[in-house]
Amino acid sequence: MELATTISERAKAASETGGDPTPRQKAVLDAALALIVDPKAALTMSSLARAASCSKESLYKWFGDRDGLLTATVQWQASKVRGMPVRREELGRQTLEASLERFAADWLTVLSGETSVALNRLAIGEAAGGGGRNLGRIVLENGPVAMGRRLRPLLELGREAGLLAFDDAGEAFRDFFGLVVRDVQIRLLLGDRIDLSPSDIRAGAARAARQFLVLYGAGHRPDGPESAS
Amino acid sequence: MELATTISERAKAASETGGDPTPRQKAVLDAALALIVDPKAALTMSSLARAASCSKESLYKWFGDRDGLLTATVQWQASKVRGMPVRREELGRQTLEASLERFAADWLTVLSGETSVALNRLAIGEAAGGGGRNLGRIVLENGPVAMGRRLRPLLELGREAGLLAFDDAGEAFRDFFGLVVRDVQIRLLLGDRIDLSPSDIRAGAARAARQFLVLYGAGHRPDGPESAS
DNA sequence: CCGCAGCCGTAACGTACGGTACGGTACTGA
DNA sequence: TCAGTACCGTACCGTACGTTACGGCTGCGG
Incomplete structure (x- = not known):
């Protein structure tokens, strides 16, 4: 008592x-x-x-x-860290790709910052001791989940504009996550020294956005839908 | 002294x-x-x-x-964990996709195992204390790096067979990494409860392999190369 | 049989750290 | 002036843990 x-x-x-x-x-x-x-x-x-x-x-x-x-x-x-919502400008394929690219670049910048790495390490270390820790949940909530919430409106807009094709926005976001982050975060967490210059971040963000549009772009290839049989 | x-x-x-x-x-x-x-x-x-x-x-x-x-x-x-090299069977598009899928499924299975999660947490916790720790390097070497080494022959074979198109095998592997792992590992490390049933693993592996072929497949869309710009 | 090497179990030591207690100080309001 | 409050600095306590040391047991070569 x-x-x-x-x-x-x-x-x-x-x-x-x-x-x-x-x-x-x-x-x-x-x-x-x-x-x-x-x-x-x-x-x-x-x-x-x-x-x-x-x-x-x-x-x-x-x-x-x-x-x-x-x-x-x-x-x-x-x-x-909060803020920086996606601006609701009129959406074309160019502006959509640019928005995705900017989003990915911001994300990579935060993710590779020493503060983010240190806090993730701390939360992971706390999560190791089984009990009902909430640190991991908080970091999770303010990391991937928050990113998903912020990206979702952009994805929905893209779909409404006929630029994107997907059923589940959550799945689409997780694919975007993978294309942006790849092995960068785990390598940083494990102590691998990565330079990741601003030009690297720009290049990685552009690649991720381009690949995402290849996977999910609706009007990108007008020669017919995927029709995965 | x-x-x-x-x-x-x-x-x-x-x-x-x-x-x-x-x-x-x-x-x-x-x-x-x-x-x-x-x-x-x-x-x-x-x-x-x-x-x-x-x-x-x-x-x-x-x-x-x-x-x-x-x-x-x-x-x-x-x-x-070592072993399980890719078999050098004659490579068609079907067998290539099947090999990628099997590879991804094995990887996801190991990655989501409690042993892998616990060891990664341990190494990350050790990496937090700055000094010259080698635990992170060892885990890194036996994790992503080992996976890359094991996947590389398959990618090279696919390229030689005209099924894949890429310049840098390392970059291609890192994209595959992102498509397979996505946010699963970081969520597990942070203590998120994920069920990840065998059927989930199969579905995720199939999706990752299919998406990878969309991004890197050479003969998948015979209506012309990417010719970006 | 004796000495010795290897190993188990346990006690002991030093330190680091989470958490608490207490004295001292500055400020506020009556 | 004086009680109350908030805070700093520091000493202190209990515990956990890495590390070392020691006594006792077993098996083996001489």
Whole structure:
């Protein structure tokens, strides 16, 4: 009973933070991100308190426990990445391909950033310890799922305009995911050194968009539909 | 000086294990795999000694230190997965697609196995701590890189037979990677529950093979080459 | 039979880290 | 002036874990 009460209180504290982080708390979360990204620094409560010039007592008051801190950090980072919706310009095949390409380029840029790599590593490490962790779910929600939600309107517009042909938008998005990300993310997570210059990102995004249109473009080849028998 | 000597001795011990693991050591490594896979058990030297009914002293004698143990475990698992080369049957478009599909299905099966997920999580967690870790490199070498090496002959054969058209086999393989894996691996690593029944694997493999042939098939659409621009 | 090498089981040590407690300080409102 | 609040800095506690050390058991060559 007493234990349950404690957990409940901690959850309340954590959710309270999720509601609106104080500027001071934002600074602390930025310091936490810096520690997570730094390869030769580990994110411990003591190191964070030292780096952010705050007391551990405040950390526990604000975030409940270490898990609440990590959750708040991931959500804080996610809140900084959001935005950049697809503009609803009139859609031709050129603008559709350009939109897909820009989307893929933005995605690859975020994905290959050291912050994204570090947070994904952290969430994966947490997911290793079986219990009911939510870090992985949060990263998942703000990673692939959010990307899917943002791409879907563009796909739907393309289909309404007769430029794309697909039954399930989710399946189409997952194919786009594969064409864009390929083995880049897993290699980065495993520590492979990849340069990925801006020109590489542009080239990869253009290739992915072109391939996606080959697979899903409706008017691309007017000599007849696939008719896979 | 003394420190360097110690590290050297440990490296020697670890490499000695890499050379030929004793049957007893193989059993220990299997126990280590079981512990890694078990979500509610952590792989500590004590728990492994208890699970494998051996002394910690023996663990340190055989594997040097914890890192050597993890390395030996990953290599042991990798040695169990190898094999299954592509058969060099006469290649038609049907057999090529069937080979690609079988390859993709095998790959998805291994990839979604709990052992693969657990080992990838372990290596990613180790890669988080910056230093010169080699676990990530080993997993990378026995994962995507090994798959690429095994798929490359099939792609080359397809090209020689006039069935495939590509310049860089590596690029073609990475596209195949994306089409096969899509977001499955990252979702599994982040703890998302995915059923992935055998029929799902078959369907996904068939889809990936078909899409790959759409992108890279040479004789698939005889009404003219791509001639981009 | 003796010594010894290999191994098991367990105790012990040092350290790192999550979490808590306490004193000290600055600010606010009565 | 004084209580209250929020916070910093630090010392402290309990535990987990990597690593080492030691006692006891078995099998084998001399």
